[in-house]
Amino acid sequence: MRITALAGGVGGARFLRGLRAHLDSLDGGPHELTVIANTGDDITLSGLRVCPDVDTLLYTLGGGANEAQGWGRAEETFTVQGELTAYGVGPDWFGLGDKDFGTHIARNYWRGQGLSYSQIIERLAARWGLPEQHVRLLPMTDEPVETHVIVDRDGEQEAIHFQHWWVKERAAIPAQRFVVAGLDRANPAPGVLEAIRTADLIVLPPSNPVVSIGIVLLVPGVRDALRGTTAPVVGVSPIVGGGPVRGHADACLAALDVEVSPQGVASLYADFLDGWLVAPGEGATAEGATAEGAGGYPRDLVVQEAPLLMSSPEAATAMAAATLRLAEAVRR
Amino acid sequence: MRITALAGGVGGARFLRGLRAHLDSLDGGPHELTVIANTGDDITLSGLRVCPDVDTLLYTLGGGANEAQGWGRAEETFTVQGELTAYGVGPDWFGLGDKDFGTHIARNYWRGQGLSYSQIIERLAARWGLPEQHVRLLPMTDEPVETHVIVDRDGEQEAIHFQHWWVKERAAIPAQRFVVAGLDRANPAPGVLEAIRTADLIVLPPSNPVVSIGIVLLVPGVRDALRGTTAPVVGVSPIVGGGPVRGHADACLAALDVEVSPQGVASLYADFLDGWLVAPGEGATAEGATAEGAGGYPRDLVVQEAPLLMSSPEAATAMAAATLRLAEAVRR
Secondary structure, three states: OEEEEEEOOHHHHHHHHHHHHHHHOOOOOOOEEEEEEOOOOOEEEOOEEEOHHHHHHHHHHHOOEOOOOOOOEOOOOOHHHHHHHHHOOOOOOOOOOHHHHHHHHHHHHHHHOOOOHHHHHHHHHHHOOOHHHOEEEEEOEOOOOEEEEEEEEOOEEEEEEHHHHHHHOOOOOOEEEEEEEOOOOOOEOOOHHHHHHOOOEEEEOOOOOOOOHHHHOOOOOHHHHHHHOOOOEEEEOOEEOOEEOOOOHHHHHHHOOOOOOHHHHHHHOOOOOOEEEEOOOOOOOOOOHHHHOHHHOOOOOEEEEOOOOOOOHHHHHHHHHHHHHHHHHOOO | OEEEEEEOOHHHHHHHHHHHHHHHOOOOOOOEEEEEEOOOOOEEEOOEEEOHHHHHHHHHHHOOEOOOOOOOEOOOOOHHHHHHHHHOOOOOOOOOOHHHHHHHHHHHHHHHOOOOHHHHHHHHHHHOOOHHHOEEEEEOEOOOOEEEEEEEEOOEEEEEEHHHHHHHOOOOOOEEEEEEEOHHHOOEOOOHHHHHHOOOEEEEOOOOOOOOHHHHOOOOOHHHHHHHOOOOEEEEOOEEOOEEOOOOHHHHHHHOOOOOOHHHHHHHOOOOOOEEEEOOOOOOOOOOHHHHOHHHOOOOOEEEEOOOOOOOHHHHHHHHHHHHHHHHHOOO
């Protein structure tokens, strides 16, 4: 089986680690997993290009992530950052550990050699053992792009980098909209459209629907490929109990005037989504309800329920298993 | 008093720290010290520009050096280097610690902003408190230059980077000659020639006469400025007891067919050197001997003796004091 997933950072990475574990338990393997990562949250810090979602996917799938915080490396130290602060370089609101700096210096070195993001990720992934896991990690595009958030400051519209808004401001300033600098002239990275067109199944992990998966969907050709692929597309709601499981998806949805609910998120994917996994009690009533668009879900969407809190790797594996059961219930 | 020094790395830095301490003990201060640093041993490692002599001067004068090894930072860790090795990036023969990486990342960041080496060193020096010490650190040139060593490999002449020869090969491969890539079109950095022309005294610390001070002397205009300045030029021999106090000056002198002796080194500076401090027993016989060029020293060179082993900061301070006493005995 060949599965292709679109993903952002922590939530996507944890879900995909569970999916990888579940796939390994299935017969007929090895099953192949291709992950198309959001690169809109990339940022240049202290002169080094940092790709938070890509790195979170690498570290999580490779077994090197800080499990408590979800991003960054386990057992980190912060010597380099301390020196940069002493030199007055770099923002103090984005914490990069020493191990993490190793990744960014390696990326910077390879960029200087003229390698593309795709080629760089391939090298990083080799160290993290992704090929041996039958995981292929692709950036959504090889072009450098950056998501910016339009906010109102004293009556003036201002664009601030997504990370500034997300990390420094904790999304507390209302976002008016999101713009992705460079995306209009960006091409999908090599293999991205093919991975969507030739997959047996497309999966949307519970990543942020606006600033993670929503950005991948803006890459020219990606949304059309999802509409046109013969593979079923199933997703997992990132909204549980009226709010995001993690992060600030509520603030992102508010900017789009979309309801903070599994229904609201499903509406963003309505043109290509076939199956939708939601938390217990948040689906429509039992069988057939969705055939009429009941429960506020798009018509013809197959909705199933499962526990959606990834409180442990095992919980994530169970969620992935529920996602594959849902996939069996949908047809294109 | 305004003193200008030409300097390489460890030996120069330790001597200049002693000179700074001695100057602070003199009346009539603050006395100003300008240091013109060799940048020929600069190298790009893992995509980051590393300036070993400049950084050794910064760390030593700023109180952050690893005193045992002379270069690098005190109490270092090597997390970043370990990550780079895991990614297969960077040579394994040049050890960079995490604190040191902070300096290189800051330099890389400022280079990306378009700052010159001079401007970058000024910012680094601010963190290390050099302005408060009345020390001005200048690169010999703002152009990127690199000393290469011509060696014979299986009958073929090959140019290898100075650091490769010095650190990896430990200067064990015979050097045929040294070439400095980029130096023919290099200009002295702002302030370099002025610092030589307007000083009250020029000092040559016991730095390597070939690959440290010798490289500074190759910067267009520097040697002429030393010949033409009204300030006396006094130096300290890096050769004691027939060999270098530290490093591989013997291998460097051999490439130039110059005797490994205080006399041999003095001959390299003969056209501008006025006073020469050598180890006890290595000068000419008592008074007047040098007036006739006795003892193998250039004619008219004033030679004095003093202990030249910088076994402690106090020993370096005493050497610096002896250097200033020597300066009082010479006239231009």
